[in-house]
Amino acid sequence: MNASTGLVLGIDGGGTKTVAWLARCDFPHHHTAIPNAIETFGRGRAGSSNVRSVGFETALGNLDRAVENAFADAEIPRVMVDRACLALAGAGRNSEQQRIRSWADQCQLTKSLTVVDDALPVLYAAAEDGVGIALISGTGSLALGRNTEGETARCGGWGSLLGDEGSGYQISLAALRAVVRADDGRGPTTQLHQRLLEHHGITTASELIPILYTDSNNRVQIASLAPLVFEVAGSGDSVAQQILDQASTDLAEMVNTLVARLGMSDHPCSLAGTGSVLIHQPAFTQSVRDKLARTGIETTYRAIPESVAGTLVIAMGSTTTH
Template sequence: MAKDVFLGMDGGGTKTVTVLVDGNSHEIARTVSGSSNVHAVGLAVAEASLREAIRRILAAAGLTAADVTAVGLGMAGAARPEDRRLVRAMLANIAPFRSVIVTHDAEAALVGGVGRRHGVVLIAGTGAIAYGVNARGESRRADGWGYRLGDEGSAHWIGLEGLRAVVRAHDGRGPDTALADRLLSHLGLPSADALVTRVYAGGFGVPQLAALAPLVSEVARSGDPVAQGLLREAGQRLGETVCAVVRGLGMSDRAFEVVLLGGVLRARDLVWETVVAALSEVAPHGRVVEPRHDAAVGAALLAKELGGW
Protein backbone atom coordinates (compact mmCIF):
# COMPACT_ATOMS: atom_id res chain seq x y z
CA MET A 1 0.00 0.00 0.00
CA ALA A 2 1.50 3.32 -1.08
CA LYS A 3 -0.12 5.70 1.39
CA ASP A 4 0.89 6.04 5.05
CA VAL A 5 -1.40 4.38 7.59
CA PHE A 6 -0.99 4.71 11.36
CA LEU A 7 -2.47 2.33 13.94
CA GLY A 8 -3.37 3.63 17.40
CA MET A 9 -4.44 1.66 20.46
CA ASP A 10 -5.80 2.79 23.82
CA GLY A 11 -5.26 -0.19 26.11
CA GLY A 12 -7.52 0.29 29.11
CA GLY A 13 -8.43 -1.85 32.09
CA THR A 14 -11.82 -2.79 30.63
CA LYS A 15 -11.41 -2.45 26.85
CA THR A 16 -8.99 -1.76 24.02
CA VAL A 17 -9.96 0.86 21.45
CA THR A 18 -8.06 0.53 18.17
CA VAL A 19 -8.07 2.92 15.22
CA LEU A 20 -6.40 3.37 11.85
CA VAL A 21 -5.75 6.88 10.53
CA ASP A 22 -4.28 7.99 7.24
CA GLY A 23 -1.46 10.44 6.60
CA ASN A 24 -3.90 13.35 6.94
CA SER A 25 -5.00 12.07 10.37
CA HIS A 26 -8.43 11.05 9.07
CA GLU A 27 -9.90 7.98 10.72
CA ILE A 28 -10.16 4.92 8.47
CA ALA A 29 -11.48 2.25 10.85
CA ARG A 30 -12.22 1.69 14.54
CA THR A 31 -12.81 -1.40 16.67
CA VAL A 32 -13.34 -2.14 20.37
CA SER A 33 -12.14 -5.34 22.03
CA GLY A 34 -11.21 -6.72 25.44
CA SER A 35 -8.71 -5.29 27.91
CA SER A 36 -5.03 -5.39 26.93
CA ASN A 37 -3.73 -3.87 30.15
CA VAL A 38 -1.22 -6.32 31.63
CA HIS A 39 -1.78 -4.99 35.16
CA ALA A 40 -5.53 -5.52 34.86
CA VAL A 41 -5.79 -8.90 33.13
CA GLY A 42 -2.34 -10.52 33.10
CA LEU A 43 0.18 -11.16 30.35
CA ALA A 44 -1.56 -14.00 28.50
CA VAL A 45 -4.95 -12.30 28.30
CA ALA A 46 -3.38 -8.96 27.40
CA GLU A 47 -1.45 -10.46 24.48
CA ALA A 48 -4.52 -12.33 23.27
CA SER A 49 -6.55 -9.12 23.39
CA LEU A 50 -3.88 -7.21 21.45
CA ARG A 51 -3.73 -9.96 18.85
CA GLU A 52 -7.51 -9.93 18.41
CA ALA A 53 -7.66 -6.12 18.32
CA ILE A 54 -5.00 -5.97 15.58
CA ARG A 55 -6.63 -8.77 13.60
CA ARG A 56 -10.02 -7.05 13.68
CA ILE A 57 -8.79 -3.55 12.77
CA LEU A 58 -6.70 -4.80 9.84
CA ALA A 59 -9.58 -6.94 8.59
CA ALA A 60 -11.97 -4.00 8.86
CA ALA A 61 -9.72 -1.91 6.60
CA GLY A 62 -8.64 -4.75 4.32
CA LEU A 63 -4.97 -4.27 5.23
CA THR A 64 -2.03 -6.32 6.50
CA ALA A 65 0.62 -5.47 9.10
CA ALA A 66 3.00 -4.62 6.26
CA ASP A 67 0.66 -1.81 5.18
CA VAL A 68 0.95 -0.05 8.56
CA THR A 69 3.56 2.72 8.66
CA ALA A 70 3.77 2.93 12.47
CA VAL A 71 1.94 1.78 15.58
CA GLY A 72 1.26 3.80 18.72
CA LEU A 73 -0.05 2.23 21.91
CA GLY A 74 -1.11 4.14 25.00
CA MET A 75 -1.56 2.08 28.15
CA ALA A 76 -2.06 2.82 31.82
CA GLY A 77 1.16 2.07 33.70
CA ALA A 78 3.35 2.16 30.58
CA ALA A 79 5.33 5.15 31.86
CA ARG A 80 7.83 2.64 33.25
CA PRO A 81 10.54 1.33 30.90
CA GLU A 82 9.95 -2.30 31.87
CA ASP A 83 6.26 -2.01 30.96
CA ARG A 84 7.11 -0.48 27.59
CA ARG A 85 9.55 -3.31 26.87
CA LEU A 86 6.90 -5.86 27.79
CA VAL A 87 4.32 -4.32 25.45
CA ARG A 88 6.86 -4.10 22.63
CA ALA A 89 7.64 -7.79 23.09
CA MET A 90 3.96 -8.68 22.93
CA LEU A 91 3.50 -6.70 19.73
CA ALA A 92 6.59 -8.33 18.21
CA ASN A 93 5.01 -11.74 18.86
CA ILE A 94 1.85 -10.65 17.04
CA ALA A 95 3.04 -8.91 13.88
CA PRO A 96 6.27 -7.52 12.36
CA PHE A 97 5.34 -3.83 12.46
CA ARG A 98 7.96 -1.46 11.06
CA SER A 99 7.81 1.12 13.86
CA VAL A 100 6.24 0.95 17.33
CA ILE A 101 5.77 3.70 19.92
CA VAL A 102 4.60 2.68 23.42
CA THR A 103 3.56 5.33 25.91
CA HIS A 104 1.24 5.85 28.86
CA ASP A 105 -2.44 6.62 28.54
CA ALA A 106 -2.11 10.24 29.69
CA GLU A 107 0.27 11.13 26.85
CA ALA A 108 -2.03 9.47 24.32
CA ALA A 109 -4.98 11.38 25.78
CA LEU A 110 -3.05 14.67 25.58
CA VAL A 111 -2.08 14.20 21.93
CA GLY A 112 -5.59 13.10 21.04
CA GLY A 113 -7.15 15.97 22.94
CA VAL A 114 -5.07 18.85 21.60
CA GLY A 115 -3.98 17.22 18.35
CA ARG A 116 -0.25 17.42 19.03
CA ARG A 117 2.37 16.75 21.71
CA HIS A 118 2.15 20.16 23.37
CA GLY A 119 -0.27 21.22 26.10
CA VAL A 120 -1.75 19.84 29.29
CA VAL A 121 -4.31 17.14 30.06
CA LEU A 122 -6.10 16.48 33.35
CA ILE A 123 -7.86 13.14 33.65
CA ALA A 124 -10.22 12.57 36.57
CA GLY A 125 -12.05 9.28 36.40
CA THR A 126 -11.69 6.47 38.91
CA GLY A 127 -8.17 7.83 39.42
CA ALA A 128 -6.61 11.21 38.68
CA ILE A 129 -3.51 12.37 36.80
CA ALA A 130 -2.25 15.48 35.02
CA TYR A 131 0.34 15.41 32.26
CA GLY A 132 1.88 18.10 30.10
CA VAL A 133 4.50 18.81 27.46
CA ASN A 134 5.95 22.29 26.91
CA ALA A 135 7.25 23.89 23.71
CA ARG A 136 10.75 22.48 24.39
CA GLY A 137 9.39 18.94 24.46
CA GLU A 138 9.88 18.59 28.22
CA SER A 139 7.20 16.55 29.96
CA ARG A 140 5.88 16.36 33.50
CA ARG A 141 3.14 14.54 35.37
CA ALA A 142 1.45 14.98 38.72
CA ASP A 143 -0.57 12.50 40.77
CA GLY A 144 -1.51 9.19 39.19
CA TRP A 145 -0.16 7.59 42.36
CA GLY A 146 -3.13 5.27 42.82
CA TYR A 147 -5.82 5.29 45.45
CA ARG A 148 -3.53 4.58 48.42
CA LEU A 149 -1.12 7.46 47.79
CA GLY A 150 -2.97 9.88 45.54
CA ASP A 151 -5.78 10.15 42.97
CA GLU A 152 -7.00 13.21 44.88
CA GLY A 153 -10.25 14.62 43.52
CA SER A 154 -10.99 11.43 41.57
CA ALA A 155 -14.28 9.52 41.58
CA HIS A 156 -12.83 7.15 44.18
CA TRP A 157 -11.80 10.09 46.35
CA ILE A 158 -15.25 11.72 46.04
CA GLY A 159 -17.06 8.48 46.86
CA LEU A 160 -14.89 7.85 49.92
CA GLU A 161 -15.27 11.43 51.14
CA GLY A 162 -19.03 11.12 50.65
CA LEU A 163 -19.16 8.14 52.99
CA ARG A 164 -16.89 9.91 55.47
CA ALA A 165 -19.33 12.83 55.49
CA VAL A 166 -22.12 10.36 56.29
CA VAL A 167 -20.32 8.86 59.30
CA ARG A 168 -19.24 12.29 60.54
CA ALA A 169 -22.87 13.41 60.48
CA HIS A 170 -23.94 10.20 62.20
CA ASP A 171 -21.45 10.82 65.02
CA GLY A 172 -22.23 14.50 65.38
CA ARG A 173 -18.70 15.39 64.24
CA GLY A 174 -20.06 17.05 61.11
CA PRO A 175 -23.22 18.67 59.81
CA ASP A 176 -26.28 16.72 58.73
CA THR A 177 -26.30 15.96 55.02
CA ALA A 178 -28.66 14.51 52.43
CA LEU A 179 -25.74 12.30 51.41
CA ALA A 180 -26.72 9.95 54.24
CA ASP A 181 -30.12 9.00 52.82
CA ARG A 182 -28.90 8.90 49.22
CA LEU A 183 -25.76 6.82 49.71
CA LEU A 184 -27.23 4.45 52.29
CA SER A 185 -30.25 3.88 50.07
CA HIS A 186 -28.02 3.14 47.11
CA LEU A 187 -26.06 0.61 49.16
CA GLY A 188 -29.26 -0.95 50.53
CA LEU A 189 -28.31 -0.21 54.14
CA PRO A 190 -30.73 0.73 56.92
CA SER A 191 -28.34 3.06 58.74
CA ALA A 192 -24.77 4.30 58.94
CA ASP A 193 -24.08 1.60 61.54
CA ALA A 194 -24.25 -0.98 58.74
CA LEU A 195 -21.49 0.70 56.73
CA VAL A 196 -18.64 -1.03 58.53
CA THR A 197 -19.79 -4.49 57.52
CA ARG A 198 -20.34 -3.43 53.91
CA VAL A 199 -17.24 -1.29 53.38
CA TYR A 200 -14.78 -3.67 54.99
CA ALA A 201 -16.23 -6.78 53.38
CA GLY A 202 -14.55 -8.43 50.42
CA GLY A 203 -15.67 -7.14 47.05
CA PHE A 204 -16.09 -3.53 48.15
CA GLY A 205 -13.19 -1.51 46.86
CA VAL A 206 -12.13 1.17 44.43
CA PRO A 207 -14.81 0.58 41.75
CA GLN A 208 -17.61 0.52 44.30
CA LEU A 209 -16.43 3.74 45.94
CA ALA A 210 -15.95 5.43 42.56
CA ALA A 211 -19.53 4.49 41.63
CA LEU A 212 -20.76 6.71 44.48
CA ALA A 213 -19.29 9.88 42.93
CA PRO A 214 -22.26 10.55 40.59
CA LEU A 215 -24.59 10.27 43.59
CA VAL A 216 -22.55 12.88 45.47
CA SER A 217 -22.90 15.16 42.43
CA GLU A 218 -26.64 14.50 42.36
CA VAL A 219 -27.00 15.50 46.01
CA ALA A 220 -24.86 18.60 45.39
CA ARG A 221 -27.19 19.68 42.57
CA SER A 222 -30.12 19.43 44.97
CA GLY A 223 -28.47 22.14 47.10
CA ASP A 224 -26.87 20.12 49.89
CA PRO A 225 -24.01 22.28 51.25
CA VAL A 226 -21.92 19.33 52.44
CA ALA A 227 -21.97 17.66 49.02
CA GLN A 228 -21.26 20.99 47.33
CA GLY A 229 -18.31 21.61 49.61
CA LEU A 230 -17.00 18.13 48.86
CA LEU A 231 -17.09 18.78 45.10
CA ARG A 232 -15.34 22.12 45.54
CA GLU A 233 -12.64 20.37 47.56
CA ALA A 234 -12.27 17.78 44.79
CA GLY A 235 -11.89 20.62 42.30
CA GLN A 236 -9.26 22.26 44.48
CA ARG A 237 -7.27 19.01 44.71
CA LEU A 238 -7.47 18.51 40.94
CA GLY A 239 -6.61 22.17 40.41
CA GLU A 240 -3.47 21.72 42.50
CA THR A 241 -2.56 18.68 40.41
CA VAL A 242 -2.89 20.32 37.01
CA CYS A 243 -1.29 23.58 38.18
CA ALA A 244 1.73 21.64 39.49
CA VAL A 245 2.32 20.43 35.94
CA VAL A 246 1.90 23.93 34.49
CA ARG A 247 4.33 25.47 36.97
CA GLY A 248 6.80 22.62 36.69
CA LEU A 249 7.00 23.06 32.92
CA GLY A 250 7.35 26.83 33.12
CA MET A 251 4.10 27.37 31.22
CA SER A 252 2.38 29.82 33.58
CA ASP A 253 3.00 32.79 31.26
CA ARG A 254 2.66 30.82 28.02
CA ALA A 255 -0.26 30.20 25.67
CA PHE A 256 -1.26 26.53 25.52
CA GLU A 257 -4.33 24.31 25.36
CA VAL A 258 -5.75 22.21 28.18
CA VAL A 259 -8.14 19.26 27.92
CA LEU A 260 -10.15 18.10 30.92
CA LEU A 261 -11.18 14.45 30.65
CA GLY A 262 -12.86 11.73 32.70
CA GLY A 263 -16.21 11.15 34.31
CA VAL A 264 -15.62 13.51 37.23
CA LEU A 265 -15.09 16.46 34.87
CA ARG A 266 -17.65 15.47 32.24
CA ALA A 267 -20.57 16.90 34.23
CA ARG A 268 -19.05 20.41 34.21
CA ASP A 269 -20.33 21.05 37.71
CA LEU A 270 -18.60 22.53 40.74
CA VAL A 271 -15.53 20.35 40.19
CA TRP A 272 -15.06 21.65 36.65
CA GLU A 273 -15.67 25.26 37.69
CA THR A 274 -13.15 25.06 40.53
CA VAL A 275 -10.46 23.49 38.32
CA VAL A 276 -10.96 26.10 35.58
CA ALA A 277 -10.76 28.91 38.15
CA ALA A 278 -7.49 27.52 39.54
CA LEU A 279 -6.04 27.22 36.04
CA SER A 280 -7.07 30.76 35.12
CA GLU A 281 -5.27 32.13 38.16
CA VAL A 282 -2.02 30.26 37.55
CA ALA A 283 -1.99 30.30 33.71
CA PRO A 284 -4.15 33.13 32.34
CA HIS A 285 -3.11 32.28 28.76
CA GLY A 286 -3.98 28.60 29.09
CA ARG A 287 -7.17 27.77 27.18
CA VAL A 288 -9.50 24.89 28.05
CA VAL A 289 -10.66 23.26 24.81
CA GLU A 290 -12.93 20.42 23.76
CA PRO A 291 -10.90 17.29 22.98
CA ARG A 292 -10.35 16.91 19.26
CA HIS A 293 -9.88 13.15 19.37
CA ASP A 294 -9.77 10.33 21.89
CA ALA A 295 -6.69 8.57 23.25
CA ALA A 296 -6.68 5.87 20.56
CA VAL A 297 -6.37 8.48 17.81
CA GLY A 298 -3.86 10.27 20.04
CA ALA A 299 -1.69 7.14 20.09
CA ALA A 300 -1.79 6.98 16.29
CA LEU A 301 -0.93 10.68 16.00
CA LEU A 302 1.92 10.20 18.47
CA ALA A 303 3.35 7.39 16.36
CA LYS A 304 3.12 9.69 13.34
CA GLU A 305 4.68 12.69 15.11
CA LEU A 306 7.52 10.91 16.89
CA GLY A 307 8.26 8.84 13.82
CA GLY A 308 8.77 11.97 11.75
CA TRP A 309 6.01 11.24 9.23
Protein backbone atom coordinates in the same frame (compact mmCIF):
# COMPACT_ATOMS: atom_id res chain seq x y z
CA MET B 1 9.54 -7.57 5.58
CA ASN B 2 5.85 -7.48 4.79
CA ALA B 3 4.58 -5.05 2.17
CA SER B 4 3.23 -1.73 3.40
CA THR B 5 -0.44 -1.79 4.31
CA GLY B 6 -0.80 1.95 4.91
CA LEU B 7 -2.50 1.09 8.20
CA VAL B 8 -1.96 2.89 11.49
CA LEU B 9 -3.21 1.65 14.86
CA GLY B 10 -3.73 3.73 17.98
CA ILE B 11 -4.56 2.20 21.35
CA ASP B 12 -5.55 3.98 24.54
CA GLY B 13 -5.71 1.64 27.51
CA GLY B 14 -6.93 2.74 30.91
CA GLY B 15 -8.35 1.46 34.16
CA THR B 16 -11.87 1.10 32.80
CA LYS B 17 -11.57 0.34 29.09
CA THR B 18 -9.23 -0.17 26.16
CA VAL B 19 -9.96 1.61 22.88
CA ALA B 20 -8.28 0.80 19.55
CA TRP B 21 -8.66 2.92 16.39
CA LEU B 22 -7.53 1.85 12.93
CA ALA B 23 -6.72 4.45 10.25
CA ARG B 24 -5.05 4.72 6.86
CA CYS B 25 -2.14 6.98 6.00
CA ASP B 26 -0.15 7.59 2.82
CA PHE B 27 3.16 7.97 4.67
CA PRO B 28 5.38 9.26 1.80
CA HIS B 29 3.02 12.23 1.36
CA HIS B 30 2.00 12.71 4.98
CA HIS B 31 4.03 15.40 6.73
CA THR B 32 1.78 16.60 9.51
CA ALA B 33 -0.93 14.89 11.45
CA ILE B 34 -3.87 17.09 12.35
CA PRO B 35 -6.27 15.32 14.76
CA ASN B 36 -9.42 16.56 13.04
CA ALA B 37 -8.18 15.34 9.65
CA ILE B 38 -7.58 11.74 10.69
CA GLU B 39 -10.19 9.38 9.34
CA THR B 40 -10.64 6.14 11.21
CA PHE B 41 -12.43 3.24 9.65
CA GLY B 42 -12.23 0.65 12.40
CA ARG B 43 -12.87 1.05 16.12
CA GLY B 44 -12.68 -1.58 18.83
CA ARG B 45 -13.17 -1.69 22.58
CA ALA B 46 -12.40 -4.10 25.41
CA GLY B 47 -11.92 -4.04 29.19
CA SER B 48 -9.11 -2.56 31.23
CA SER B 49 -5.50 -2.89 30.10
CA ASN B 50 -3.94 -1.28 33.16
CA VAL B 51 -1.39 -3.95 34.06
CA ARG B 52 -1.09 -2.76 37.64
CA SER B 53 -4.84 -3.04 38.22
CA VAL B 54 -5.75 -6.23 36.36
CA GLY B 55 -2.41 -7.99 35.80
CA PHE B 56 -0.58 -8.73 32.56
CA GLU B 57 -2.67 -11.70 31.45
CA THR B 58 -5.96 -9.80 31.57
CA ALA B 59 -4.44 -6.56 30.26
CA LEU B 60 -2.80 -8.19 27.24
CA GLY B 61 -5.95 -10.19 26.56
CA ASN B 62 -7.98 -6.98 26.47
CA LEU B 63 -5.43 -5.31 24.22
CA ASP B 64 -5.72 -8.19 21.79
CA ARG B 65 -9.52 -8.10 21.87
CA ALA B 66 -9.61 -4.36 21.22
CA VAL B 67 -7.39 -4.83 18.16
CA GLU B 68 -9.50 -7.75 16.92
CA ASN B 69 -12.64 -5.69 17.35
CA ALA B 70 -11.13 -2.75 15.45
CA PHE B 71 -10.33 -4.96 12.45
CA ALA B 72 -13.76 -6.59 12.68
CA ASP B 73 -15.37 -3.15 12.69
CA ALA B 74 -13.32 -2.24 9.61
CA GLU B 75 -14.45 -5.50 7.99
CA ILE B 76 -10.93 -6.47 6.93
CA PRO B 77 -8.68 -9.37 8.02
CA ARG B 78 -6.26 -8.63 10.82
CA VAL B 79 -2.79 -7.88 9.46
CA MET B 80 0.45 -6.30 10.68
CA VAL B 81 0.04 -2.52 10.57
CA ASP B 82 2.77 -0.15 9.47
CA ARG B 83 2.80 1.88 12.66
CA ALA B 84 1.17 1.67 16.06
CA CYS B 85 1.14 3.78 19.21
CA LEU B 86 0.13 2.32 22.55
CA ALA B 87 -0.69 4.60 25.47
CA LEU B 88 -1.35 2.43 28.51
CA ALA B 89 -2.06 3.37 32.09
CA GLY B 90 0.15 1.53 34.56
CA ALA B 91 2.89 0.81 32.02
CA GLY B 92 5.33 3.61 32.73
CA ARG B 93 8.28 1.49 33.82
CA ASN B 94 10.73 -0.07 31.39
CA SER B 95 10.04 -3.62 32.63
CA GLU B 96 6.34 -3.22 31.89
CA GLN B 97 6.96 -1.72 28.48
CA GLN B 98 9.28 -4.57 27.55
CA ARG B 99 6.55 -7.12 28.24
CA ILE B 100 4.13 -5.11 26.14
CA ARG B 101 6.65 -4.94 23.29
CA SER B 102 7.17 -8.70 23.55
CA TRP B 103 3.41 -9.19 23.24
CA ALA B 104 3.34 -6.90 20.20
CA ASP B 105 6.15 -8.92 18.59
CA GLN B 106 4.47 -12.25 19.30
CA CYS B 107 1.16 -11.22 17.75
CA GLN B 108 2.88 -9.39 14.86
CA LEU B 109 1.07 -6.21 15.71
CA THR B 110 3.19 -3.68 13.83
CA LYS B 111 6.45 -2.91 12.06
CA SER B 112 6.99 0.25 14.09
CA LEU B 113 5.82 0.47 17.70
CA THR B 114 5.72 3.50 19.95
CA VAL B 115 4.79 3.13 23.62
CA VAL B 116 4.09 6.44 25.35
CA ASP B 117 2.90 7.95 28.59
CA ASP B 118 -0.84 7.37 28.85
CA ALA B 119 -1.51 11.12 29.12
CA LEU B 120 0.61 12.26 26.15
CA PRO B 121 -2.03 11.44 23.48
CA VAL B 122 -4.42 13.85 25.18
CA LEU B 123 -2.07 16.70 24.23
CA TYR B 124 -1.73 15.51 20.64
CA ALA B 125 -5.48 15.06 20.32
CA ALA B 126 -5.83 18.72 21.26
CA ALA B 127 -3.02 20.17 19.13
CA GLU B 128 -0.60 18.69 16.59
CA ASP B 129 2.44 20.21 18.34
CA GLY B 130 1.58 18.41 21.59
CA VAL B 131 2.27 21.52 23.68
CA GLY B 132 0.19 22.27 26.76
CA ILE B 133 -1.10 20.43 29.81
CA ALA B 134 -3.24 17.32 29.77
CA LEU B 135 -5.48 16.89 32.78
CA ILE B 136 -7.15 13.53 33.34
CA SER B 137 -9.88 12.84 35.85
CA GLY B 138 -11.71 9.59 35.41
CA THR B 139 -11.31 6.49 37.54
CA GLY B 140 -7.89 7.91 38.41
CA SER B 141 -6.23 11.28 37.87
CA LEU B 142 -2.98 12.83 36.69
CA ALA B 143 -1.61 15.77 34.78
CA LEU B 144 1.11 15.87 32.16
CA GLY B 145 2.70 18.94 30.62
CA ARG B 146 4.88 19.54 27.57
CA ASN B 147 6.42 22.91 26.77
CA THR B 148 7.64 24.38 23.47
CA GLU B 149 11.13 22.98 24.09
CA GLY B 150 9.70 19.47 24.23
CA GLU B 151 10.33 19.08 27.97
CA THR B 152 7.72 17.02 29.79
CA ALA B 153 6.72 16.58 33.41
CA ARG B 154 4.02 14.67 35.26
CA CYS B 155 2.11 15.44 38.41
CA GLY B 156 -0.16 12.99 40.20
CA GLY B 157 -0.85 9.57 38.76
CA TRP B 158 0.25 7.80 41.93
CA GLY B 159 -2.68 5.42 42.01
CA SER B 160 -5.50 4.91 44.48
CA LEU B 161 -3.33 4.28 47.54
CA LEU B 162 -1.00 7.25 47.16
CA GLY B 163 -2.90 9.73 45.03
CA ASP B 164 -5.65 9.98 42.39
CA GLU B 165 -6.75 13.26 43.96
CA GLY B 166 -9.65 14.86 42.13
CA SER B 167 -10.59 11.59 40.44
CA GLY B 168 -13.93 9.83 40.32
CA TYR B 169 -12.50 7.25 42.71
CA GLN B 170 -11.38 9.73 45.34
CA ILE B 171 -14.60 11.76 45.01
CA SER B 172 -16.62 8.60 45.61
CA LEU B 173 -14.38 7.39 48.42
CA ALA B 174 -14.72 10.74 50.18
CA ALA B 175 -18.49 10.43 49.87
CA LEU B 176 -18.48 6.92 51.34
CA ARG B 177 -16.32 8.10 54.21
CA ALA B 178 -18.71 10.99 54.83
CA VAL B 179 -21.58 8.51 54.96
CA VAL B 180 -19.99 6.29 57.60
CA ARG B 181 -18.90 9.29 59.67
CA ALA B 182 -22.45 10.62 59.56
CA ASP B 183 -23.74 7.19 60.51
CA ASP B 184 -21.43 7.14 63.53
CA GLY B 185 -22.38 10.67 64.53
CA ARG B 186 -18.81 11.85 63.94
CA GLY B 187 -19.69 13.93 60.91
CA PRO B 188 -22.46 16.19 59.65
CA THR B 189 -25.65 14.75 58.22
CA THR B 190 -25.74 14.51 54.46
CA GLN B 191 -28.10 13.42 51.72
CA LEU B 192 -25.29 11.17 50.57
CA HIS B 193 -26.20 8.76 53.37
CA GLN B 194 -29.67 7.88 52.11
CA ARG B 195 -28.77 8.16 48.43
CA LEU B 196 -25.82 5.74 48.65
CA LEU B 197 -27.86 3.25 50.67
CA GLU B 198 -30.62 3.40 48.05
CA HIS B 199 -28.08 3.05 45.26
CA HIS B 200 -26.78 -0.20 46.75
CA GLY B 201 -30.23 -1.49 47.71
CA ILE B 202 -29.44 -1.65 51.41
CA THR B 203 -30.95 -0.16 54.55
CA THR B 204 -27.96 0.33 56.87
CA ALA B 205 -24.48 1.73 56.34
CA SER B 206 -22.91 -1.39 57.86
CA GLU B 207 -24.11 -3.33 54.81
CA LEU B 208 -21.59 -1.39 52.73
CA ILE B 209 -18.77 -3.42 54.26
CA PRO B 210 -19.39 -6.74 52.45
CA ILE B 211 -20.19 -4.86 49.25
CA LEU B 212 -17.00 -2.82 49.22
CA TYR B 213 -14.55 -5.23 50.83
CA THR B 214 -15.43 -8.47 49.02
CA ASP B 215 -13.64 -7.41 45.83
CA SER B 216 -10.11 -6.16 46.46
CA ASN B 217 -10.00 -4.67 42.94
CA ASN B 218 -13.12 -2.52 43.17
CA ARG B 219 -11.75 0.87 42.12
CA VAL B 220 -14.00 1.05 39.07
CA GLN B 221 -17.08 0.09 41.10
CA ILE B 222 -16.34 2.79 43.66
CA ALA B 223 -15.49 5.42 41.04
CA SER B 224 -18.83 4.81 39.33
CA LEU B 225 -20.53 6.49 42.30
CA ALA B 226 -19.12 9.91 41.35
CA PRO B 227 -22.16 11.03 39.26
CA LEU B 228 -24.34 10.50 42.32
CA VAL B 229 -22.06 12.78 44.36
CA PHE B 230 -22.39 15.50 41.72
CA GLU B 231 -26.16 15.08 41.74
CA VAL B 232 -26.37 15.42 45.51
CA ALA B 233 -24.06 18.45 45.43
CA GLY B 234 -26.35 20.04 42.84
CA SER B 235 -29.26 19.72 45.24
CA GLY B 236 -27.43 21.93 47.74
CA ASP B 237 -25.89 19.34 50.07
CA SER B 238 -22.94 21.07 51.75
CA VAL B 239 -20.97 17.87 52.41
CA ALA B 240 -21.07 16.82 48.76
CA GLN B 241 -20.21 20.37 47.69
CA GLN B 242 -17.16 20.40 49.98
CA ILE B 243 -15.99 17.09 48.50
CA LEU B 244 -16.17 18.49 44.97
CA ASP B 245 -14.54 21.76 46.01
CA GLN B 246 -11.58 19.83 47.38
CA ALA B 247 -11.41 17.71 44.23
CA SER B 248 -11.28 20.74 41.92
CA THR B 249 -8.66 22.32 44.18
CA ASP B 250 -6.51 19.19 43.92
CA LEU B 251 -6.72 19.16 40.12
CA ALA B 252 -5.91 22.87 39.86
CA GLU B 253 -2.89 22.28 42.09
CA MET B 254 -1.58 19.63 39.67
CA VAL B 255 -1.83 22.02 36.73
CA ASN B 256 -0.35 24.89 38.73
CA THR B 257 2.63 22.75 39.69
CA LEU B 258 3.36 21.81 36.05
CA VAL B 259 3.01 25.38 34.81
CA ALA B 260 5.72 26.39 37.28
CA ARG B 261 7.99 23.42 36.59
CA LEU B 262 7.85 23.82 32.82
CA GLY B 263 7.96 27.63 32.70
CA MET B 264 4.60 27.96 30.96
CA SER B 265 3.24 30.98 32.82
CA ASP B 266 4.15 33.66 30.26
CA HIS B 267 1.05 33.16 28.12
CA PRO B 268 -2.34 31.45 28.30
CA CYS B 269 -1.85 27.76 28.85
CA SER B 270 -3.47 25.21 26.56
CA LEU B 271 -5.38 22.82 28.82
CA ALA B 272 -6.75 19.55 27.41
CA GLY B 273 -9.12 17.65 29.65
CA THR B 274 -10.32 14.07 29.50
CA GLY B 275 -11.77 11.37 31.71
CA SER B 276 -15.38 10.86 32.73
CA VAL B 277 -15.36 13.52 35.45
CA LEU B 278 -14.05 16.35 33.27
CA ILE B 279 -16.01 15.33 30.18
CA HIS B 280 -19.39 14.88 31.87
CA GLN B 281 -19.17 17.63 34.51
CA PRO B 282 -18.46 20.91 32.67
CA ALA B 283 -19.29 23.08 35.69
CA PHE B 284 -16.71 21.17 37.72
CA THR B 285 -14.15 21.61 34.92
CA GLN B 286 -14.86 25.33 34.90
CA SER B 287 -14.30 25.47 38.64
CA VAL B 288 -10.80 24.05 38.09
CA ARG B 289 -10.11 26.75 35.50
CA ASP B 290 -11.52 29.44 37.80
CA LYS B 291 -9.18 28.38 40.60
CA LEU B 292 -6.25 28.47 38.19
CA ALA B 293 -7.28 31.96 37.07
CA ARG B 294 -7.28 33.14 40.68
CA THR B 295 -3.61 32.14 40.87
CA GLY B 296 -2.80 34.03 37.67
CA ILE B 297 -2.95 31.11 35.24
CA GLU B 298 -5.24 31.72 32.27
CA THR B 299 -6.17 28.66 30.24
CA THR B 300 -7.62 27.89 26.85
CA TYR B 301 -9.57 24.66 27.26
CA ARG B 302 -10.40 21.80 24.96
CA ALA B 303 -12.32 18.72 26.03
CA ILE B 304 -10.98 15.45 24.59
CA PRO B 305 -13.70 12.78 24.76
CA GLU B 306 -11.50 10.21 22.97
CA SER B 307 -7.80 10.66 23.68
CA VAL B 308 -7.08 7.64 21.48
CA ALA B 309 -7.16 10.14 18.58
CA GLY B 310 -3.83 11.43 19.87
CA THR B 311 -2.22 8.00 19.62
CA LEU B 312 -2.86 8.07 15.88
CA VAL B 313 -1.23 11.49 15.62
CA ILE B 314 1.83 10.21 17.48
CA ALA B 315 1.99 7.00 15.42
CA MET B 316 1.78 8.89 12.13
CA GLY B 317 4.61 11.17 13.10
CA SER B 318 6.81 8.54 14.70
CA THR B 319 9.92 6.86 13.34
CA THR B 320 10.44 4.79 16.48
CA THR B 321 10.85 1.05 15.88
CA HIS B 322 11.09 -1.87 18.25
